[in-house]
Amino acid sequence: MKGIIFTEFLDLVDSTFGIEVTEAILERAQVASGGAYTQVGDYGHGEMVQLVVALAEEVKVPIEQLLMLYGKALFARLVAIHKVDMSQYNSAFGFLLRVEDDIHRQVRKLYDKATPPTFLFDEIGEQRMVLRYMSHRGFGAVAHGLILGCAAYYGEDLVIERTALNESGTEVRFVLERQ
Ligand code: HEM
Incomplete structure (x- = not known):
């Protein structure tokens, strides 16, 4: 990924919880890459899971909630x-209808290793939209946060209702209602 x-995740941890927490989670997670991420590099998505698990343990906030907060920011x-x-x-x-064609398609073109959902x-x-998120990563909670953002x-x-359509969360249904 x-x-x-x-880099955005670690910046958000810095600004929300403080640099000591960022250092503590990097220490706790012991990711294979060493944790010195660059914007254009590629890293296993398992490292993101490791970092979020470490953060949840460190700040005692449920993983789901952290992923949503992260997506929103x-x-x-x-x-x-x-x-x-x-x-x-x-x-x-209007944006969601175009995200696939206008944004994620460009992301795939720009970076050959990228696999957005x-x-x-x-x-x-007009008031209601039902969509399905599909990704081998099972980051429905991040998608939820991004939609909130x-x-x-x-x-x-x-109002967003999210339902996982399989156990691994690789397919997730969102029902969105405008208030
Ligand atoms: C509501 C809008 C959006 C949603 C719901 C969304 C959803 C997601 C999710 C959930 C991921 C994590 C990977 C996965 O689950 O497979 C992802 C990856 C990504 N998205 Fe989006 N996204 C949105 C908007 C954007 C925008 C505005 C940009 C940039 C302009 C963007 C660029 C990317 C990039 C660069 C990745 C990483 C792909 C990779 O490295 O494989 N997305 N997106």
């Missing part, structure tokens, strides 16, 4: 770093 996902960062022109989408639903839309309405970006209030 791209290094940017790791990550959204605005990805948009800023990649200079995404957000004015072309006028709502969170796939989204399928089962229902597309996207809604926050547009100043929208979205």
Whole structure:
């Protein structure tokens, strides 16, 4: 997985919990890469799992909650770093419908090792949208956080229901309702 996902995670841990916590989780997790991530490098996604598990132990916050918080903060960062022109989408639903074609497809082209998730839309309405997240990584909670971050970006209030469709969480259903 791209290094940017790791560098942003560690920056967020720094700013939310303090640098001592970042150092403590790197010490605890003992990741194979050594933990000196660069934005353009590639690292096993298992390292992200190790870091989040270490953080959950260190700060005594459930893993699910940490992944969602991370996803939420990550959204605005990805948009800023990649200079995404957000004015072309006028709502969170509008953005989500294009994320696959406009963003993740570019990510695949730019970095040959990147494997961002796939989204399928089962229902597309003005107030309600049903989509499925598919990824071998099973990071539905991060996707949940990213969708929250996207809604926050547009100043929208979205109620999100998330259901794993299999045990490993590689397929997850999201029901989104605009308030
Ligand atoms: C609501 C919007 C978005 C959602 C729900 C979403 C979802 C995700 C998730 C869950 C991952 C983790 C990997 C996985 O689960 O397979 C991921 C990876 C990634 N996403 Fe997105 N994303 C969104 C927007 C963006 C934006 C705005 C950018 C950049 C402009 C972006 C770029 C990336 C990159 C670079 C990766 C790493 C892929 C890799 O290294 O294999 N995403 N995305």
